[in-house]
Amino acid sequence: MLRPQEINTMQLAFLYKKEFELCRVRPDETVVLVTDLSTRREYVEAAFAAAAEIGAGIYEMKVNRKFSTTHIGGEWVFDTKGSIAAIEAADLVVAHHIPLGSEWMARGCAAGTRFLMIYDAPDDLARLMSPPGLKEAAIYASDKVHKAKEMRVISKAGTDFRCKLGDMFTSCQYGYAEEPGRVDHWGAGHFSTWPNIGTADGTIVYQPGDCWILPYVRYFEDTCRLDIENGVIVNIEGKTDAKLMRDFMDAHRQHPGDNEPYHVSHLGWGLNPNAVLDQIAVHGPAIERVGGTGRAWPGTFLFSTGPNDQGGGKNKTRAHVDAPMFGCTVILDNEVVVEDGRIVDKGMIVQPSQSLMVAA
Numbered sequence: 001m002l003r004p005q006e007i008n009t010m011q012l013a014f015l016y017k018k019e020f021e022l023c024r025v026r027p028d029e030t031v032v033l034v035t036d037l038s039t040r041r042e043y044v045e046a047a048f049a050a051a052a053e054i055g056a057g058i059y060e061m062k063v064n065r066k067f068s069t070t071h072i073g074g075e076w077v078f079d080t081k082g083s084i085a086a087i088e089a090a091d092l093v094v095a096h097h098i099p100l101g102s103e104w105m106a107r108g109c110a111a112g113t114r115f116l117m118i119y120d121a122p123d124d125l126a127r128l129m130s131p132p133g134l135k136e137a138a139i140y141a142s143d144k145v146h147k148a149k150e151m152r153v154i155s156k157a158g159t160d161f162r163c164k165l166g167d168m169f170t171s172c173q174y175g176y177a178e179e180p181g182r183v184d185h186w187g188a189g190h191f192s193t194w195p196n197i198g199t200a201d202g203t204i205v206y207q208p209g210d211c212w213i214l215p216y217v218r219y220f221e222d223t224c225r226l227d228i229e230n231g232v233i234v235n236i237e238g239k240t241d242a243k244l245m246r247d248f249m250d251a252h253r254q255h256p257g258d259n260e261p262y263h264v265s266h267l268g269w270g271l272n273p274n275a276v277l278d279q280i281a282v283h284g285p286a287i288e289r290v291g292g293t294g295r296a297w298p299g300t301f302l303f304s305t306g307p308n309d310q311g312g313g314k315n316k317t318r319a320h321v322d323a324p325m326f327g328c329t330v331i332l333d334n335e336v337v338v339e340d341g342r343i344v345d346k347g348m349i350v351q352p353s354q355s356l357m358v359a360a
């Protein structure tokens with residue numbers, strides 16, 4: 001389902017130039033575009049034009065694949081000789097899919113290559129481009145969460161969840177990659193932390209209108225209750241959404257006793273004030289309309305399940321649910337930082353940089 005694009009496609013070149021400038025692309029640098037069979041050609045042309053304006057070198061590595069953005073993992077992107085050496089030699093790699101967790105990205109980061117992911121629609125790139133203050137807010141939020149000992153999440157829908165923090169990594173995305181080895185996503189604006197192993201406990205209650213980003217890109221139709229013990233979801237109750245979630249996780253079990261798909265994964269909330277809330281209602285189940293926006297909605301609590309390897313753990317299951325919840329209150333140690341879905345900690349509040357074209 002595709003609704004009309006709002007921006008003039010020719011604006012993409014200007015947007016790419018602004019984004020490259022945020023990424024501090026210099027004339028003596030080389031940008032590599034990693035694309036695939038489904039990448040919009042206008043993105044490649046816009047990136048080429050932007051790099052030419054800056055005076056930087058740029059080329060495209062187009063792979064003979066078609067990515068599904070509903071499943072993460074780009075491990076198998078490069079099985080061609082010389083590809084990884086090119087990634088390591090680049091200054092900025094622009095990946096038009098999600099290579100998080102891949103070996104080739106890790107090797108590039110270790111060599112100092114910066115990585116920018118782009119997988120949202122042109123309107124969303126325009127709307128979500130990192131506003132002033134977002135970087136500072138994202139760093140402030142992720143530092144504060146990382147230093148906290150405990151996170152508690154409650155909601156009027158019945159969520160009552162807690163976990164211990166501090167053992168695992170915390171990372172943030174503010175929309176551009178300007179430092180060596182940095183990985184970011186154009187259109188982002190959130191942070192992720194992983195609970196200490198085995199400490200997540202309680203109940204998460206999704207209510208109608210909450211959102212699946214991964215894997216199904218849809219609104220929750222009905223209440224879905226997750227009971228969690230020692231870091232593992234032990235029970236999922238509800239109707240359609242509960243069945244979808246159980247079936248998805250069961251399908252990814254490697255053996256009957258494998259509960260890794262049922263582990264609690266990263267936690268965090270959105271911070272980008274330019275994100276609009278009704279993308280799925282307007283555009284339907286289009287991942288390119290909710291990939292950035294859905295994680296960036298200010299104050300929505302992103303509860304995810306599955307792997308924790310990006311947080312420093314050993315769980316590498318491919319069963320990954322990213323599902324933000326509206327109307328949650330988040331308490332770090334004894335301090336309320338998000339109340340009923342609204343950020344109240346002033347250090348995490350960013351002013352919108354443009355008028356919102358759809359509902360706020």
Ligand SMILES: [Fe+2]
Pocket residue numbers: 266304320321322
């Ligand atoms: Fe995720």
